[in-house]
Amino acid sequence: MPRKKEKNEATADSLARIADRVKQRLRRFFDEIETTPPSPLFETQAGSIVLAQVRDLTLRSGKRLRAALLTAGAALFDPKAEESPSVLDAAAAMELCQTYLLIHDDIMDGDTIRRGAPTVHVALGGFTGDPRKGEALGILAGDLASALVQILLSQMPVAESILPRVISIFSAMHLDVVCGQGLDMLGEVSAYEVAVHKTASYTTIGPLTAGAAIAGARDKDIEHLAQIALPLGVAFQFRDDLLGTFGNTKTTGKPSDSDIKEGKRTALIEEARAKADRYQLKRLNEIWGNRDATESEVQTAREIMVMCGARAALSNHIQELTEEFVAGLDRPYYTTSAKAFLTGVAALIAERDA
Amino acid sequence: MPRKKEKNEATADSLARIADRVKQRLRRFFDEIETTPPSPLFETQAGSIVLAQVRDLTLRSGKRLRAALLTAGAALFDPKAEESPSVLDAAAAMELCQTYLLIHDDIMDGDTIRRGAPTVHVALGGFTGDPRKGEALGILAGDLASALVQILLSQMPVAESILPRVISIFSAMHLDVVCGQGLDMLGEVSAYEVAVHKTASYTTIGPLTAGAAIAGARDKDIEHLAQIALPLGVAFQFRDDLLGTFGNTKTTGKPSDSDIKEGKRTALIEEARAKADRYQLKRLNEIWGNRDATESEVQTAREIMVMCGARAALSNHIQELTEEFVAGLDRPYYTTSAKAFLTGVAALIAERDA
Numbered sequence: 001m002p003r004k005k006e007k008n009e010a011t012a013d014s015l016a017r018i019a020d021r022v023k024q025r026l027r028r029f030f031d032e033i034e035t036t037p038p039s040p041l042f043e044t045q046a047g048s049i050v051l052a053q054v055r056d057l058t059l060r061s062g063k064r065l066r067a068a069l070l071t072a073g074a075a076l077f078d079p080k081a082e083e084s085p086s087v088l089d090a091a092a093a094m095e096l097c098q099t100y101l102l103i104h105d106d107i108m109d110g111d112t113i114r115r116g117a118p119t120v121h122v123a124l125g126g127f128t129g130d131p132r133k134g135e136a137l138g139i140l141a142g143d144l145a146s147a148l149v150q151i152l153l154s155q156m157p158v159a160e161s162i163l164p165r166v167i168s169i170f171s172a173m174h175l176d177v178v179c180g181q182g183l184d185m186l187g188e189v190s191a192y193e194v195a196v197h198k199t200a201s202y203t204t205i206g207p208l209t210a211g212a213a214i215a216g217a218r219d220k221d222i223e224h225l226a227q228i229a230l231p232l233g234v235a236f237q238f239r240d241d242l243l244g245t246f247g248n249t250k251t252t253g254k255p256s257d258s259d260i261k262e263g264k265r266t267a268l269i270e271e272a273r274a275k276a277d278r279y280q281l282k283r284l285n286e287i288w289g290n291r292d293a294t295e296s297e298v299q300t301a302r303e304i305m306v307m308c309g310a311r312a313a314l315s316n317h318i319q320e321l322t323e324e325f326v327a328g329l330d331r332p333y334y335t336t337s338a339k340a341f342l343t344g345v346a347a348l349i350a351e352r353d354a
Numbered sequence: 355m356p357r358k359k360e361k362n363e364a365t366a367d368s369l370a371r372i373a374d375r376v377k378q379r380l381r382r383f384f385d386e387i388e389t390t391p392p393s394p395l396f397e398t399q400a401g402s403i404v405l406a407q408v409r410d411l412t413l414r415s416g417k418r419l420r421a422a423l424l425t426a427g428a429a430l431f432d433p434k435a436e437e438s439p440s441v442l443d444a445a446a447a448m449e450l451c452q453t454y455l456l457i458h459d460d461i462m463d464g465d466t467i468r469r470g471a472p473t474v475h476v477a478l479g480g481f482t483g484d485p486r487k488g489e490a491l492g493i494l495a496g497d498l499a500s501a502l503v504q505i506l507l508s509q510m511p512v513a514e515s516i517l518p519r520v521i522s523i524f525s526a527m528h529l530d531v532v533c534g535q536g537l538d539m540l541g542e543v544s545a546y547e548v549a550v551h552k553t554a555s556y557t558t559i560g561p562l563t564a565g566a567a568i569a570g571a572r573d574k575d576i577e578h579l580a581q582i583a584l585p586l587g588v589a590f591q592f593r594d595d596l597l598g599t600f601g602n603t604k605t606t607g608k609p610s611d612s613d614i615k616e617g618k619r620t621a622l623i624e625e626a627r628a629k630a631d632r633y634q635l636k637r638l639n640e641i642w643g644n645r646d647a648t649e650s651e652v653q654t655a656r657e658i659m660v661m662c663g664a665r666a667a668l669s670n671h672i673q674e675l676t677e678e679f680v681a682g683l684d685r686p687y688y689t690t691s692a693k694a695f696l697t698g699v700a701a702l703i704a705e706r707d708a
Contacts, residue, residue: 038526038529038530038533039529039530039533039534039536039537039551040533040537040543040547040551041533041534041536041537041540041551042533044537044540044542044543045542046536046540046542047533047536047537047540047542050536104493104494104497107490107493108490108491108493108494109490135489136461136462136463136539137462137536137539139458139461139462139493139496140458140462140532140535140536140539142493142497143458143496143500143532143535144529144532144533144536146497146500146528146532147525147528147529147532148529150504150521150524150525150528150529151525151526151529153521153525154518154521154522154525154526155522160514160515160517160518161514163514163517163518163521164508164514164517167504167507167508167517167521168508168509170504171501171504171505171507171508172392172505172508174500174501174504175392175393175498175501175502175504175505176392176393178494178497178498178500178501179392179393179394179395179396179401179498180393180395181494181497182393182395182400182401182404182491182494182498183393183394183395183398183401185490185491185494186395186398186400186401188398188399188400188401189394189398193394197393197394197395
């Protein structure tokens with residue numbers, strides 16, 4: 001299907017272009033902090049190491065999906081959104097916001113690898129020679145990234161009538177995603193609830209609506225965009241869940257047995273539990289959450305997930321969720337180019353391998 | 355001096371009145387979250403425990419100095435500031451901001467007692483039966499408080515032209531205080547630098563200027579207020595340093611030997627090191643930072659600090675710093691009542707026992 005391939009390439013090109021501009025903006029932002037330090041902390045050796053960790057993690061990201069969705073959210077209403085300095089600043093703030101969340105999540109979850117390198121608290125533990133101090137400095141690094149998000153937003157060149165809405169969207173997103181992490185850690189709710197609050201909140205809903213707000217969209221339209229962004233965000237998380245067990249470690253950069261061994265509550269395991277027969281369920285429960293499971297046992301768990309139809313059902317569900325988003329884009333006053341780009345992004349989200 | 359006593363009582367009355375209103379506002383804010391949960395997290399058992407910790411720590415505060423300074427900062431320009439809902443919201447946000455900072459600082463510093471009760475991460479460790487999980491949930495609780503600050507600010511009923519400045523002041527304060535905590539932890543700079551960035555930033559500068567901004571003060575006046583607020587904040591920290599070694603445990607609620615035993619870099623020890631003779635310095639260095647120091651050795655360290663003149667010099671310095679603030683208040687367009695209140699607060703800061 002050359003047509004589909006062309007479309008995919010156009011989407012990938014746009015994504016790469018936005019990612020590049022946002023990376024440059026972020027680099028400029030960090031350069032300014034290093035050139036004109038807003039605090040003597042950054043003039044100390046240890047302080048520069050903490051800042052460098054925040055900078056490196058932020059610049060190390062590849063796809064910049066959130067920045068792209070924020071830009072596209074603005075472009076739905078303003079065809080020149082990609083050239084807008086305030087859209088660029090907000091997109092950069094979204095990426096920094098992710099830095100903040102990832103740093104703290106990695107401490108809370110005890111993760112050691114992020115974006116192909118040691119997590120911030122592990123790296124800082126290495127520098128100080130003390131893992132506990134690394135965690136303390138990691139909390140600080142996350143708080144620093146969080147403060148920098150607010151600095152970027154407060155300096156964003158937007159009209160006075162626009163800023164309150166953007167701030168309001170970022171605040172609601174902040175609350176939602178922090179609570180989502182809580183839901184994930186405390187494990188009292190379904191994978192769907194976690195996907196809504198931990199992932200969709202700041203992967204699709206926050207970025208798309210913040211972009212729309214900057215472009216001057218009406219409350220009604222922002223509300224609608226939040227509604228259709230939700231299934232897209234859930235699809236993103238569910239695809240993540242699929243890749244966590246069926247992904248190729250080379251492309252995902254993550255082990256494909258850890259979800260099973262750690263007994264992570266994913267949409268995939270929920271689907272499998274609902275679909276498995278009694279024998280399959282018994283076997284699955286023996287393997288799931290067993291840190292000492294052998295590779296052959298993990299493979300058995302994977303096979304059960306395929307045989308009982310869980311994998312296929314989740315794939316279909318992801319497809320439906322992204323279609324729900326694309327159908328919602330069908331509004332005459334959305335710009336054609338942004339609709340096309342977002343349709344492409346939805347397809348990438350549903351089919352991504354990384 | 356009955357005159358002085360009367361003035362002190364008037365200041366104490368105003369402080370108590372503001373503290374009471376802010377506490378009620380905060381209680382209402384938390385009640386709303388519990389009645390209409392903005393996230394399913396608060397409907398889970400574990401989630402409500404985390405929220406209750408944030409709530410309890412916030413409501414447990416006594417003096418509410420920051421809320422009072424924010425209110426007074428507005429009252430300098432607007433005699434009716436105390437009745438303003440936006441001033442009240444911002445004052446409540448300031449208190450929540452302190453909650454956020456205290457929760458994270460206590461994890462970073464490994465502190466176990468705060469405001470007369472277990473620190474949040476220690477309490478959460480108790481609930482979960484796992485200190486590590488307590489720390490993870492403590493990070494989450496701090497992030498939650500931080501998100502709630504932004505929710506309160508974004509919903510504050512102020513004019514569109516006012517909000518950007520308030521947001522800008524809160525952002526700068528956020529960055530400054532986080533970096534101040536970094537300076538304190540990493541210990542590469544003087545006690546003065548730490549006092550400026552860790553304490554003055556969010557104890558006096560942030561509150562006074564945020565209040566002024568809400569009351570519609572001009573940039574020039576906000577700038578001036580930030581300048582005079584700085585010595586007041588440093589005085590607050592230096593008084594804290596004095597109380598850390600010479601305070602009465604019953605009134606301060608803190609042990610009076612921990613600064614010495616932990617070898618904390620305070621203005622007091624810096625002053626003592628500069629003033630002590632060779633013998634005194636040798637003895638001081640043997641005791642300071644020695645966790646196993648006996649009560650008699652700690653007492654020796656205290657005596658050296660008195661004999662070499664460090665205690666008196668620091669007391670004088672605190673007096674000078676607060677006078678610098680009071681002298682700066684002498685502007686004809688500041689309201690008389692707010693000037694009187696702030697003069698009283700400055701005296702309380704310089705002489706406080708708790």
